[in-house]
Amino acid sequence: MTRRIIDTLLLILLLLVVWEALHRLVGRYALSSPLETVQYLSAFFGQPVFLPNAQATLLAIFYATAIAFGAGLAIGLPLGLFRGAGDVADPFLIALFSIPKITLYPVILLIFGLTFVGKVAFGAIHGIFPVILFALSGVRSIRPVYLKSARTFNLSTFNAIRLVLLPAALPEIVTGLRVGFASTILGTLIGEMFAGTEGLGFVLFKAIDRNNVPLIMALTLLFFVVSSAANAVLLAVDHRLHRRANPPGS
Amino acid sequence: MSLMLKRIVVLIAAIAALELLCRFGWIDRMTMIPPSEMVDALWAMLRSGSASDDIQYTLDNMLAAIVLSVTIGFVAGTAIHAVPRLRSVLDPLLASYYAVPIFVFYPLLIVLFGITNLPLIIIGAMFGVVAMIVNTLTGLDRVPRAFAKSARLFRLGRIQELYLVSLPSAGPHFITGLKFSIVYSVIGVIAGEFILSSRGIGYRIAFAYNNFDTRAMYALMLLLIGAVTTVTLTLHAWEKRLHRRWGRE
Amino acid sequence: MSTAEMVEAPPDSAMIRPHLGVTAVSKRFPGLARNPDVHALGPVDLALQQGEFFALVGPSGCGKSTLLDIIAGLTAPSAGEVVFEGRPVAGSPPDGLGVVLQEDASYPWLSVWDNVAFGLRRTRLPKKEIAERVDRALAFMGLSDFARAYPAQLSGGMRQRVCIGRTLVLQPRLILLDEPFGALDQQTRLLMGDELMKLWRQTGATIFLITHSLDEAAVLADRVGVMSARPGRIIEVIKTGWSKERTSEIYTHPDFGPLTAHLWMLLRAESLRARQQAEEKK
Numbered sequence: 085m086t087r088r089i090i091d092t093l094l095l096i097l098l099l100l101v102v103w104e105a106l107h108r109l110v111g112r113y114a115l116s117s118p119l120e121t122v123q124y125l126s127a128f129f130g131q132p133v134f135l136p137n138a139q140a141t142l143l144a145i146f147y148a149t150a151i152a153f154g155a156g157l158a159i160g161l162p163l164g165l166f167r168g169a170g171d172v173a174d175p176f177l178i179a180l181f182s183i184p185k186i187t188l189y190p191v192i193l194l195i196f197g198l199t200f201v202g203k204v205a206f207g208a209i210h211g212i213f214p215v216i217l218f219a220l221s222g223v224r225s226i227r228p229v230y231l232k233s234a235r236t237f238n239l240s241t242f243n244a245i246r247l248v249l250l251p252a253a254l255p256e257i258v259t260g261l262r263v264g265f266a267s268t269i270l271g272t273l274i275g276e277m278f279a280g281t282e283g284l285g286f287v288l289f290k291a292i293d294r295n296n297v298p299l300i301m302a303l304t305l306l307f308f309v310v311s312s313a314a315n316a317v318l319l320a321v322d323h324r325l326h327r328r329a330n331p332p333g334s
Numbered sequence: 335m336s337l338m339l340k341r342i343v344v345l346i347a348a349i350a351a352l353e354l355l356c357r358f359g360w361i362d363r364m365t366m367i368p369p370s371e372m373v374d375a376l377w378a379m380l381r382s383g384s385a386s387d388d389i390q391y392t393l394d395n396m397l398a399a400i401v402l403s404v405t406i407g408f409v410a411g412t413a414i415h416a417v418p419r420l421r422s423v424l425d426p427l428l429a430s431y432y433a434v435p436i437f438v439f440y441p442l443l444i445v446l447f448g449i450t451n452l453p454l455i456i457i458g459a460m461f462g463v464v465a466m467i468v469n470t471l472t473g474l475d476r477v478p479r480a481f482a483k484s485a486r487l488f489r490l491g492r493i494q495e496l497y498l499v500s501l502p503s504a505g506p507h508f509i510t511g512l513k514f515s516i517v518y519s520v521i522g523v524i525a526g527e528f529i530l531s532s533r534g535i536g537y538r539i540a541f542a543y544n545n546f547d548t549r550a551m552y553a554l555m556l557l558l559i560g561a562v563t564t565v566t567l568t569l570h571a572w573e574k575r576l577h578r579r580w581g582r583e
Numbered sequence: 584m585s586t587a588e589m590v591e592a593p594p595d596s597a598m599i600r601p602h603l604g605v606t607a608v609s610k611r612f613p614g615l616a617r618n619p620d621v622h623a624l625g626p627v628d629l630a631l632q633q634g635e636f637f638a639l640v641g642p643s644g645c646g647k648s649t650l651l652d653i654i655a656g657l658t659a660p661s662a663g664e665v666v667f668e669g670r671p672v673a674g675s676p677p678d679g680l681g682v683v684l685q686e687d688a689s690y691p692w693l694s695v696w697d698n699v700a701f702g703l704r705r706t707r708l709p710k711k712e713i714a715e716r717v718d719r720a721l722a723f724m725g726l727s728d729f730a731r732a733y734p735a736q737l738s739g740g741m742r743q744r745v746c747i748g749r750t751l752v753l754q755p756r757l758i759l760l761d762e763p764f765g766a767l768d769q770q771t772r773l774l775m776g777d778e779l780m781k782l783w784r785q786t787g788a789t790i791f792l793i794t795h796s797l798d799e800a801a802v803l804a805d806r807v808g809v810m811s812a813r814p815g816r817i818i819e820v821i822k823t824g825w826s827k828e829r830t831s832e833i834y835t836h837p838d839f840g841p842l843t844a845h846l847w848m849l850l851r852a853e854s855l856r857a858r859q860q861a862e863e864k865k
Contacts, residue, residue, distance in 0.1 A: 091422045094423050095423045110446065114442055114446075115442055172340045172341055178566065179566065182566035183559050185521070190551055193543070194366070273435055274437075292440070292441060297441065304434070312430040315430045
């Protein structure tokens with residue numbers, strides 16, 4: 085445990101050193117130093133532009149995640165259960181997953197325009213595929229022996245799903261939710277950058293446009309820290325579930 | 335009905351539905367043109383050669399980005415796997431890498447390399463490299479312990495063990511890494527072309543969008559999506575074939 | 584044969600030099616975190632004569648596989664030494680050794696033929712000789728028809744045959760087998776046992792087999808060693824006294840029952856102890 089903490093601190097130290105070195109190399113008009121960035125960020129929190137945009141972003145992420153999770157599970161779980169449908173769909177899902185979503189953004193813009201719904205849609209299409217793929221895989225890989233034993237207990241279909249199938253598939257489903265969540269955040273931010281009129285992504289976009297380097301770096305740092313923290317938490321949950329399902333030595 | 339046939343039927347049905355929706359006005363022309371027109375527009379564009387320069391430009395960028403991300407990713411992945419301490423330090427970075435909008439490094443790269451295609455290629459490579467690293471690590475992880483033991487029993491040196499046993503065993507995962515590297519590298523290059531290029535397919539798509547030229551826009555999108563999907567599906571089929579032949583997972 | 588006659592007499596100093604000598608070998612593993620060191624094995628003394636078939640039985644976790652690893656030169660003992668053909672074994676697998684592992688180690692990306700040829704390709708033998716040896720080994724293991732197939736297309740028993748063939752071609756003088764038939768069903772095990780004995784008779788190699796099955800040990804071996812629970816020590820070595828031409832039909836021999844009964848008598852207490860140890864671990 086302590087080893088893990090030391091390693092993480094080492095990593096952060098390493099990143100800071102590289103950052104500072106690059107800053108010295110290219111000058112403050114290309115890259116702010118770590119110190120400047122942190123100072124700017126803390127000042128930024130107090131500025132009037134921060135709160136409403138942060139709220140807009142969070143709201144968009146919330147909706148996008150809800151859609152990605154809801155639609156993703158609604159599509160992924162049945163595809164996993166009904167093997168026939170799942171087999172047919174497999175290459176389509178791979179193909180859809182591999183389309184660079186960025187190429188679809190003009191289509192999204194055409195359909196939704198520069199609106200809130202547009203960026204929610206963008207975030208959702210980023211997140212929905214991992215959810216589908218992992219849910220499908222999770223259900224598919226339930227060991228047949230679990231189903232058999234559920235039948236020997238004479239469980240109703242509903243109870244079989246609730247007591248046996250869902251817990252069995254849960255670790256993988258949760259991994260899908262985790263990856264989906266990260267993708268949704270990213271997609272929503274990108275959506276805000278290209279297709280939004282408000283939100284922190286939009287603020288970033290304007291900053292890039294005006295080459296406001298300290299702001300660019302401050303926002304990047306903020307996004308990175310928040311995403312990493314969220315990812316770390318979800319990863320811990322993910323690991324806990326996987327360890328419970330597959331204890332070491334089994 | 336065989337599996338392949340079912341898939342073809344589904345595909346045709348989907349395209350036909352889209353075609354009908356567009357032609358009968360349920361989807362207006364400003365939003366989307368019928369698939370048949372997309373193909374027509376693309377064919378005309380290719381025949382006239384008006385887009386050839388840009389296609390070539392983008393293709394060159396993508397190829398460079400892919401080669402960079404795959405080679406660096408593979409070498410880095412193998413190296414990181416060999417040094418467990420390094421791996422546990424870098425692990426959180428690799429896990430959260432894709433949570434960062436890499437585009438934020440564009441301004442920095444432009445300062446460093448000017449408005450050439452180099453920033454595009456580097457961003458594409460930065461996007462794809464971690465996918466390759468992660469899959470290389472997973473592949474090497476999954477080499478069964480019995481294989482490593484048997485390699486020692488055959489008295490193979492460490493390097494020999496790597497290329498005679500570990501790498502072949504991890505093979506399918508490298509294909510997975512290749513698959514994802516390609517997708518991500520393409521995203522990086524195209525997104526870059528959207529924003530800060532004056533050449534390339536990405537640029538032309540953005541240009542067409544801004545000028546309400548839906549024909550050109552969809553033609554190019556069809557080209558891009560078609561090309562990437564073909565490559566990805568081919569790799570995916572190869573990967574599955576290997577899995578079947580090796581009887582794994 | 585009475586029980587008294589089955590138990591081996593202590594070795595006398597006028598014995599010829601053993602093919603494989605294990606002297607006072609023990610193994611300790613450093614404890615994780617703040618736990619004390621784990622005394623996994625030993626001290627173990629063992630001497631195998633050239634050409635004999637020796638089987639080792641013992642409860643789970645008693646260190647049998649660790650002992651095999653030490654004999655194979657894959658791990659160094661914490662104390663004691665292993666001498667093979669007069670030379671100490673340390674650090675790397677000695678020449679003339681063949682090992683068949685418990686898990687299926689057949690390489691899925693190579694055909695059966697290439698799998699069997701794998702070890703030979705590392706040597707400097709001419710290609711023709713390699714091809715001859717491989718073909719002969721395949722014929723011996725009954726795999727000639729499957730030379731171009733891939734391991735994934737074969738059953739578990741056949742895959743183990745590929746692994747055995749892979750060591751065979753190296754013409755080993757000592758063959759170590761770590762529960763090679765563990766994953767197979769009983770009937771396949773019996774047939775594979777017969778094949779193993781055929782192999783033993785034809786090659787004249789010394790064989791060291793680790794197995795969970797008392798029956799298997801009793802049928803296959805010239806001598807059976809019984810190991811205690813962790814830390815594993817050899818409690819007793821029993822001579823079976825079978826003729827070299829034996830097959831699995833030994834099952835019907837009147838001495839077979841008493842032999843396995845004796846083995847179980849020794850093993851039962853140790854197995855209970857091993858189970859207790861496993862529960863204490865949790």
